[in-house]
Amino acid sequence: MDLFEYQGKQFFAKFDMPVSPGEVAFTVDEAVAAAERLGAPVMVKAQVHTGGRGKAGGVKFAASVDDVRTHAGNILGLDINGHIVKRLWIEKASDISEEYYVSFTLDRSAKKHLGMLSAEGGVEIETVAAENPDAISKIHVDPAEGLSPEQARAWVDGANLNPAAVEEAVDVVQKLYQAYTVGDADLVEINPLILTPDNRVHVLDAKVTLDANSVFRHEEYAEFDETQPRDEREEAAHQRGLQYVGLEGSVGVIANGAGLAMSTVDVVNQVGGKPANFLDIGGGANADVMAGALEVINNDPGVQSIFINIFGGITRGEEVANGIIGALERVDIDAPIVIRLDGTNADEGREILRPHLNDKLMMEPTMLDAARRAVSLAQG
C-alpha cells in the first residue's frame, strides 16, 4: 500500500519524527482556511501516488494566503503522470540549508534490510547512484539484531553530512528504522531530509509503502487501503477479493494461481494478442469465484474475448467445469469465452462442458491453442 505524502508524515509522526504541521485540503476554500490556521508562508503540495510532482507544477511556495488561493486552484485537477490531483497538503514552509536522502528497504539478495543515506538529497537517488555512487552511505541491518545506536552513528558518519546535522540525524535514522520495522513498511524514504539554518534536522517529504500482509496487526491501515489508486475495474475486483491488474488490451484473462495467470498474459502476448488484464482467482475455481471474475471482466468495455485458463491440482476438473457452468447461469456474458482446462480429472471436466459448447463458449486442448483462438476472436 502506497501512502500519500501527508499519510506518510502522519505515520512518521507516530514514531516521534520531526515533521511540519499541516492540513489536508480537497478544495480551494479548505486550502485557504488551512493556510489561515497554519499562518503563511506555506507550501501547497499535490497529493498523488507518483513522483515528479515538482516538475509538473504540483508543489508551490505560497508567501501569502492569496498565493494559496491561486496555487490551490491551479494544482487541484492537475494531471501528473496520469494521476489527477484531488487532494492537497498545506504545510508550514521550512527554511532549507542542506538537503539529504535517507531510506530503508529490504535487500532481497542479502536477506537483510538496506539503509541508504546521502548528503546529496533533493534529487532522484537513482541519479546519485549512477553518477556518484560513493555519495551514498549504505548499511545492511540484520533483521534478527536490529539497528544499534553505534551502527547508526557509524552509518551517519560515513555519509559526510554537515557536522551540525550529525547528532539529530543519528536520532532520526533510528526512529526511521523503528517506523520501518514496527510499522511493517516495505519502503520508507525521506527525500529531502533537510538541515535548517538553525541546525535542525527535519523531514520534508515522505514516501512510505506498507506491507498489506501486516494489516492484521495494524487495524488503522484500513484507511490507507481506501485511498489506493484503483481504476473502476480494479475496484470491482478488489471488492470481490480477486487479484486483478488492469491492462490495456482486448483479451480478458482468468486463471488460477498468480504464476499461471502471469503465464497466460505472456502466452496471449506471444500469439499476437493484447491481454486486457491479469486476474488470479486463486487455487480453487468454484461457481462463486468464477462468477465474480466473469462479472469483473464483463464490465471492461475493452474486452472482446475471454480466455479462462484453469489447471486443476487439488481442485478437480469436474468441480472447475461445474463452477464455470454455474457462473454462466448467473452472469450474462457478452464476449465469447475460450476455456482451457487441464490437470486433475480434466477429461471428466471437459465432458461436463461439452454439451454447453457453442459459438460463445469454446474449448481448446492446450494453453497455446486456447490463446490463439481467444486472440483471433478478439481481433474479430
Added chain:
Amino acid sequence: MSIFVDNNTKVIYQGLTGSQGRYYGLLNRDYGTQVVGGTHPTKAGTDVDGIPVFANCKEAVEATGATASCIFIPAPGVASAIMDAAEGGIEFIVCITEGVPAHDEARFFNVLQRDFPNVRLLGPNCPGIISPGHCNIGITAGHIAKAGGPVGIVSRSGTLTYQALYELQQKDIGVTTCVGIGGDPVPGTSFIDCLAAFEADPETKAVMMIGEIGGSAEEEAAEFIKDHMTKPVSSYVAGVTAPAGKKMGHAGAIVSGGKGTAEAKMEALGDAGVKVGLNPTEAGELMAEIVAGL
C-alpha cells in the same frame, strides 16, 4: 534418491486440527507420507483421524522421532510456529501459509541462520515438496507427478509447479523431487539451495527451473548454474510481458525500475547454458529433448 525428503521422513503437521491442515494432512498421508503427528497448544491428547495431536513440536518430536514439519497455521501465528518447530528439534520446516508479513519473514530467516543453522525452512507461501512415489508434504496433487527420475523441478510459483509436473508426466518423464520455493520476498530455501542439492543427487540428471519476474533470484541462480552445475537445466520465467511497476499477485512478482525483468533473467539463464522456453509447454519440450539426449 530425492532431495530434502524421502520414504523415511516423518512429518508433524502444525495446524493439523484446522480445516486446511486436516484436509492436506490426510491427503498427504493417503499419498504415503509418514504423517506422525499434529500440534495444537490446547488440544494435546486428542487425534485427527488417528493421528495424535501434541501441545508443541518438542513433545511431538520426542514421541514420534519426526524430523520435518508442515505449517498450515494462519499468517499471524507463523513466526512463532516456525520457532516452535526449530526449538523442538525439527530439521526441515515446510510453511504453506500465504500472507506472512515480510518483516516476519526477514526476522525468522535470520534468526534461524543465527541460532539453528542446520534447520532448513521451505516457504512461506509455497506449495511444498513432493518426491513422487515417496513423500508429499504440502498441497501438490500427487497424481499429476510421475515417480522416478531423472528430472528435478524447482519453482517459485504454485500453479506453474503443477503445470511443470504435468507437462513432464504427459511426456512420460519422471521426477525425483519437485520443490516449490514460493514467491515471497524472503524465501527460506532459494533456487541455489535446490540446484546444489539436485547437482549432488545421483538420481537427478537434469533440472527444470520455473522463475518469475521480480527480485534477482533467477540471475543469482544463473551465476550458480554457470559456475557449479554439470547437469543440464531448462527454464521458464513467468511475466515476460508484465508491465513495469505492476504487482502481479505474488508479493515477489513486481518489476521496478527495469530491474528483475523477465528479459534480464532469461538472458542471464541463457548465458549460463540453460535452455529457456517462452512458456511452460516450451520449457517442458526443451526438457524432453534434454532427457532424450541423456
